Amino acid sequence: MTLYKTEAIILRKRPLGEADQIITFISPEHGKFDAVAKGIRKVKSTFSGKLELFCRVRLLAAEGKNLDTISQAELLNPRKGINKDIAHFAYASLVLELVDLFTEEGEKNRTLFNLLDLTLESLERKKNLKLVLIIFQIKLLRILGYMPEIKKCIICSSAISLSFFSPSGGGAVCGLCRGNVKDAIPAGESVFKIIDTFRKLPLNSSQRVNLSAMQVADTEKILERHVKYRLEREIKSLVFIKEVLNK
């Protein structure tokens, strides 16, 4: 039996049998992986309160033939601020869901792990959750190689009058080409510049950028359409945010 130690963040949990849970983690050294927490649903479990969503933990786990088993878990960051209200919880859930949907098991990516860790930290402390989400998505797309084309028209390569966006084409469309692109949607005037600014800025300075409510809404819309098209599926936490929070 091989034992290994790693830091990890909890992405997802599901029940197994009467008392166990399969937990999906992401770690810098192992990428995304599943491991079973035996007896976690019993009242006196040693794991109680340590393996909750969003938490950063240090694990000692044993490699199994099909599934690894957690031997010990030490809580490094309980992320209490995320559970303080439904908006923080919903945005943090969306961040976990996007990381989960965009990654395959076992793909190691320390940069992605750090982005997730810092984003959850921001979501604990910051009030402007929409801005945190915008910055997170741009960094996520860049790290994973899914950045939209924002510098030139995807049809004619012109850098002028980029005022539309094509989710299927994954980039900006100019005013002259919009008629040739079936799914071209209007993009706010400064959206592509905003995305470019956040793409270049380090994460810590990103949150000092001020955007108007209109710029936030425009950028949110373009990123949402781009991400949805890439994932080809419904993003559950986003549906929740729209139906419950944005009423």
Ligand SMILES: [Zn+2]
């Ligand atoms: Zn064009």
